[in-house]
Every structure is written in C-alpha cells, then in structure tokens.
Amino acid sequence: MAFKHRNRSFRKVLVKLTNSVTTHYKKRNPAKAQCGRCGKELHGVPRARAVVLRNLSKTKKRPERPYGGVLCSKCMRETMITKARAY
Numbered sequence: 001m002a003f004k005h006r007n008r009s010f011r012k013v014l015v016k017l018t019n020s021v022t023t024h025y026k027k028r029n030p031a032k033a034q035c036g037r038c039g040k041e042l043h044g045v046p047r048a049r050a051v052v053l054r055n056l057s058k059t060k061k062r063p064e065r066p067y068g069g070v071l072c073s074k075c076m077r078e079t080m081i082t083k084a085r086a087y
C-alpha cells in the first residue's frame with residue numbers, strides 16, 4: 001500500500017490471507033447521526049459510508065415514523081404535540 005494511506009485519516013484493517021496477515025487501509029466511518037433538536041445520538045441509523053448505505057433498503061436506514069432519522073423519539077413526540085396545539 002502506498003505511503004499516502006499510512007496516516008490517521010485511514011484506519012488499519014488486518015486481513016488474513018492463507019498463510020500471512022497483511023494490512024489494508026480503509027476510510028473511516030462518518031460520525032453517528034444526532035437528533036436535530038437535542039443532539040442525542042439516534043438509534044436505528046447505520047454508521048457507514050455512502051457506498052454501503054446505497055445497498056441498504058430505505059427501512060434499514062432510519063426508523064419508520066414521522067421525523068425518523070432526524071429527531072429522536074422524545075423530541076418527535078414533543079414537536080408533534082406543539083404542532084397539534086398550534087391550530
């Protein structure tokens with residue numbers, strides 16, 4: 001592997017071959033998805049590169065509820081209540 005990959009931007013992945021182990025350099029995963037209102041970590045949202053996400057179905061990328069993948073369940077509930085009260 002080229003020297004340009006031997007830095008902290010890439011992560012090392014040890015790959016077992018038939019009778020030896022080599023190092024592969026892969027790009028790091030993006031940060032965990034956060035709630036747009038409180039900043040809490042979102043569950044059910046995969047942490048992977050776009051290349052991997054492209055092959056996932058829509059239902060595996062975010063929870064199936066209003067604001068799924070944008071707001072956490074608590075903030076979603078509060079937002080829905082305040083929106084309902086506005087009228």
Ligand SMILES: [Zn+2]
Nearest residue numbers: 035038072075
């Ligand atoms: Zn939240």
